[in-house]
Amino acid sequence: MFNKILLLSLQISLLGTTLGGNILIWPMDGSHWLNIKIIIDELITKQHNVTVLVGSGALFITPTVSPSLKFERYKVPFSKETIERLINNFVLTWLEHRPSPSTLWRFYQEITKVIKDFHKVSRGICDGVLKNEKLMEKLKSGNFEVLVSDPVFPCGDIVALKLGIPFIYSLRFSPASTVEKHCGKVPYPPSYVPAILSELSDRMSFADRVRNFISYHLQDYMFETLWKSWDSYYSNALGRPTTLCEIMGKAEIWLIRTYWDFEFPRPYLPNFEFVGGLHCKPAKPLPKEMEDFVQSSGEDGIVAFSLGSMVKNLTEEKANLIASALAQIPQKVLWRYQGKKPATLGSNTRIFDWLPQNDLLGHPKTKAFITHGGTNGIYEAIYHGIPMVGLPMFADQPDNIAHMRAKGAAVEVNFNTMTSADLLSALRTVINDPSYKENAMRLSRIHHDQPIKPLDRAVFWIEFVMRHKGAKHLRPASHDLTWFQYHSLDVIGFLLACVMTVIFMVTKCCLFSCKKIGKIGKKKKRE
Amino acid sequence: MFNKILLLSLQISLLGTTLGGNILIWPMDGSHWLNIKIIIDELITKQHNVTVLVGSGALFITPTVSPSLKFERYKVPFSKETIERLINNFVLTWLEHRPSPSTLWRFYQEITKVIKDFHKVSRGICDGVLKNEKLMEKLKSGNFEVLVSDPVFPCGDIVALKLGIPFIYSLRFSPASTVEKHCGKVPYPPSYVPAILSELSDRMSFADRVRNFISYHLQDYMFETLWKSWDSYYSNALGRPTTLCEIMGKAEIWLIRTYWDFEFPRPYLPNFEFVGGLHCKPAKPLPKEMEDFVQSSGEDGIVAFSLGSMVKNLTEEKANLIASALAQIPQKVLWRYQGKKPATLGSNTRIFDWLPQNDLLGHPKTKAFITHGGTNGIYEAIYHGIPMVGLPMFADQPDNIAHMRAKGAAVEVNFNTMTSADLLSALRTVINDPSYKENAMRLSRIHHDQPIKPLDRAVFWIEFVMRHKGAKHLRPASHDLTWFQYHSLDVIGFLLACVMTVIFMVTKCCLFSCKKIGKIGKKKKRE
Structure with a gap:
């Protein structure tokens, strides 16, 4: 008997594991x-x-x-x-x-x-x-x-x-x-x-x-x-x-x-x-040179900026427009950009071929994230509780930013029509209005507080x-239903037909009875 | 800076715990x-x-x-x-x-x-x-x-x-x-x-x-x-x-x-x-006397039987009918029953005021569970992978047994109309047809194999x-909608009205044009 108990316990304990x-x-x-x-x-x-x-x-x-x-x-x-x-x-x-x-x-x-x-x-x-x-x-x-x-x-x-x-x-x-x-x-x-x-x-x-x-x-x-x-x-x-x-x-x-x-x-x-x-994980330390640049921001902190892996270059006009907005904020900016250095680039902005995005977003000096709104990047910002400025372009990006906007953790700027002032205003809003940081931190707390x-x-x-x-x-049984069965249309049709039949029968009976009564009435009158 | 990192990590690590x-x-x-x-x-x-x-x-x-x-x-x-x-x-x-x-x-x-x-x-x-x-x-x-x-x-x-x-x-x-x-x-x-x-x-x-x-x-x-x-x-x-x-x-x-x-x-x-x-947990050892009785069942094993805490007594007729069915199986039966001892009680059946139900269901000798179909008892049977004979009476019990029947882990017997032969046949089915044990074990595996x-x-x-x-x-936003908004009836109504208006306008225009053309035709004819 005890062998059986042992076997059962072994069976149960093995349930949670899968051998390679x-x-x-x-x-x-x-x-x-x-x-x-x-x-x-x-x-x-x-x-x-x-x-x-x-x-x-x-x-x-x-x-x-x-x-x-x-x-x-x-x-x-x-x-x-x-x-x-x-x-x-x-x-x-x-x-x-x-x-x-x-x-x-x-x-x-x-x-x-x-x-x-x-x-x-x-x-x-x-x-x-x-x-x-x-x-x-x-x-x-x-x-x-x-x-x-x-x-x-x-x-x-x-x-x-x-x-x-x-x-x-x-x-x-x-x-x-x-x-x-x-x-x-x-x-x-x-x-x-x-x-x-x-x-x-x-x-x-x-x-x-x-x-x-x-x-x-x-x-x-x-x-x-x-x-x-x-x-x-x-x-x-x-x-x-x-x-x-x-x-x-x-x-x-x-x-x-x-x-x-x-x-x-x-x-x-x-x-x-x-x-x-x-994919989110705690931030690792930044490379020495980058950390020095980040530390040089003092109390103002930094802004991380990336348009993702799909967009490498911008038009010269767009790049200048962005750079001139960035130049006007007190924060230091780390911008992932592989195009030609814009003429309007401020001394507070440094361009990088690649950014350790997660490590930057998890850095205590980071005040905001300018993002194209890819799901991976948004999740890194949620994980670390960083408010966002969204510059969405295609696919789910505009929708992703709309979600973050609705939850009070992002401001969106229209990439097509934006001016330097639009971007600057959006950046100032998410950095200086504390509600954006609070909302980003709230999302972060929700993200971290899951049972697994x-x-x-x-x-x-x-x-x-x-x-x-x-x-x-x-697997729900709905997979085995046709679309009209799924929406109960056959059942509704059948029940409607039943009701109509009953109404028809009752009406017919009433009419028949009325006629009968009418005839008897006439007969009586004649008598 | 490192103080801030520490604070953040502390904040995050505290998220998973709640102080009393x-x-x-x-x-x-x-x-x-x-x-x-x-x-x-x-x-x-x-x-x-x-x-x-x-x-x-x-x-x-x-x-x-x-x-x-x-x-x-x-x-x-x-x-x-x-x-x-x-x-x-x-x-x-x-x-x-x-x-x-x-x-x-x-x-x-x-x-x-x-x-x-x-x-x-x-x-x-x-x-x-x-x-x-x-x-x-x-x-x-x-x-x-x-x-x-x-x-x-x-x-x-x-x-x-x-x-x-x-x-x-x-x-x-x-x-x-x-x-x-x-x-x-x-x-x-x-x-x-x-x-x-x-x-x-x-x-x-x-x-x-x-x-x-x-x-x-x-x-x-x-x-x-x-x-x-x-x-x-x-x-x-x-x-x-x-x-x-x-x-x-x-x-x-x-x-x-x-x-x-x-x-x-x-x-x-x-x-x-x-x-x-x-509420389910591994079985504890049975009291000495009960364990001896269970062990005396040999290879045939035992059947646990309880109609829950709400039903204490049965009519004498019903109790006799049940007891005579139980007497005909080779298994030993442990029956939780507080009424008068039925005259037909077999030597294989022992009556108890109370049963350690979970410990019995988790005993390796247990072959079947006769249950009224309360959710708690059904879950103990699922947990230990025991097939069931359902004698449901009220509330969700018939529905619970219907679920277990549909999943192939139970046979139902109608409590009102059952004969001794019905109960006996149901018991023999769940004990001797291996599919019932297999299905009960499948449900048990599903139950045990959850992330938490x-x-x-x-x-x-x-x-x-x-x-x-x-x-x-x-919390879904549907809570803030009225029933007709929830079912999009206002939207459907509005769109239907739009379509009707367009149809009306187009028809009017066509009729107007036809009339105009007709008038011009007549005018030309007259000329």
Whole structure:
């Protein structure tokens, strides 16, 4: 008997641990890679072997040598330059047609064109793996237990199904924001959940709610027209009639790269985990020279300034405009910028090719952060409680800054139309109005005060899926309903038909009775 | 500078801890008390001072003496016997009118009458505290930081507001199940989320979905008719026009006493935490005599049998029927029963006044659990991976067993109509069909494999609310919308009006143009 007790306790104690397994990664390039790399590193420290699928056109994913980390390279029918051109085109289209109430339709039209080009590239990436028989054979013999996919470029899910293993998504938001809704089955009530990219908050006026409602429907339309085209690709690849949405809906866990310090509270499902800021960590000391410069700021402190890894240069005019604003604040400024030194650069501003952003934001002298509004950077600012000036340009950046603005931790400056005075005023506001620092610190406290750290939660659920070969107990039954069943339209229709039938029958009976009574009355009169 | 770094690190490290605070508890009697008592004990081990408000009519809440646990007693205008009579009436009504598709309306009518009596008692409890000026003064000087309320009996929320402190709910489900929906703003899609008490699963046929849809609307109707009557009480108590729902919606966190091992996956909100099974713990050794009896079962093992703390006796006929079924299995049976020894009792069955239920369920010899289906007992069975035979009687018991049945870990026997053969067949099924044990073990694995234990999560969120004076960052903005705004009816109406106006204008223009063209044509003809 005691052997049995021992066995049971051993079983239970083993539940929380996973012995080193094999994990396959379907990554996305750019800042997405920086984020998933943190998860990979943590998986490696937990004794797992990680293999990353990387196409020949990748920009940021640089294979490194490590015994637990392998990179499986595959050829794609386009060069790095094609990707760079595409991203450039994406940024420019966004900057030119940034959505506003009056330009919403035009914006969606223009961005649809760019997304179509992305989809072409995306299909090339898919083909690069799925049609590479040698690679697929190698993967099949790799004994992978789970695939972690960033689904901005589809296909990771197909690879997982072909290998017969469960898959997990890691994403900030899906393109057109409707994948979580349509494939993940998460309800998004348009009355208080702002559509992604709408730049609205959860407190909306009537006009805002009208705009939000329209945004949802435009994004649904975009999804229908663009993502629908993937259905035949998915059907061909899997050898049976299916849809992109049906397959994406099979994700065991959706690791969302935000949390309630950033998001507005909204409904979600038990297979969604909000792990925003999983890359954040305490600041390390700065390089000696940089620390000296920071210390020279005295009581005034410093401002950190970066427009992210995508934007390297600005027009000379824009750079001068920015530099002249920076020159007018008492703080020292550390600016990550690879372009020509602006003529108006003040003595308080120093330009760097690269900044240790997290270490700077965690420095006690840092008063503000000028940012393009990428999720990674915003989370570092939240982590360290630093108020922001947002200069958003494309993708989720304007929306991210709108979130921080709504939470009172940022001021936004329109990158297209800004003057030197606009930037200066925004900087003075976030530095001198104590409410911005207070709000940033409040978000920081919320971020730090979670039952488990976001990175640990992300790794827990990946390991959970490995231990249990899925997480089916978290999967809502809505995945097995058609859209009209999901919205109970068949039930409502049936009940309406019942009511109508009853009304019809009662009316008929009444009419029949009235006629009968009428006839009897006439008969009596005649008698 | 380094002082500042130190201060910041100290600040951050302190975030995860709460120095001993004062916590007020608004408990509910019966098995609810057993559950919240576990939270109280954990809060005490974390150095908090806990005060429990307990009415003179309480049955199970027995004040104990402890330096960190105080009981504030207050008088209520009814005796313990009134409560016992009420519960008895509740059980009998349920047993007599247990909801089935054909008796749904009659069931709701009958149960409404009983709930009305409960509400009368409930108002007595409220008055007992709110009108007791001395007690309220004492509470005001108690420096409480949070109130934890079981909202089956309303009023805890009013006490919290009167003391100016945040409050948290601990509940299994709210009466009529609509409080989470209407006051908590959680969406419940009727197409795949079975209404509570409906005994349906998340996999529903068309007929089931019709029944579920009707169940939701009947429960809504019940809520409207019964809980609406509290609005004036709440308004009077708080001295301003308000509603029960508005006040209940102010709960910072809703600690729900289930988890996804028991629940069907469904949407929820970030201020909802599922902490089901927080009372479960590893089994302790049995008393010597009991262990000897258990060991005497040999390879066949034992069956644990309890109908909970509410049902003490059965009719002689029912007891004999049960005993004769138990006599026919090779297992030894431990039966918690306080009635007269049945004549048909087999030599394999032993009757006990009380059972160490958790220790028995955790015993390696235990093969099955015969249960009334209370949430606490079901969670102990899940924790230890024991398949169940359900003999549900009232409240959520039939629904709880329906959940376990749907998950393949239980067989249900109708308590009203069962024969000896029914019970015997059910017992043989769960003991001999290995799928029941496998499913129970699967649920057990899910339960044990959580990032943090349910009790730790419950305590974390109580302490979070104390640290931050609330959890406003988790509160959805839907609380500030009217019902028609929430459902976007004003937006849809406005957009429809716009479309109609455009259609009207276009039609008018067309008609006008047609007329004009017609006139010109006629003119030309005339010419």
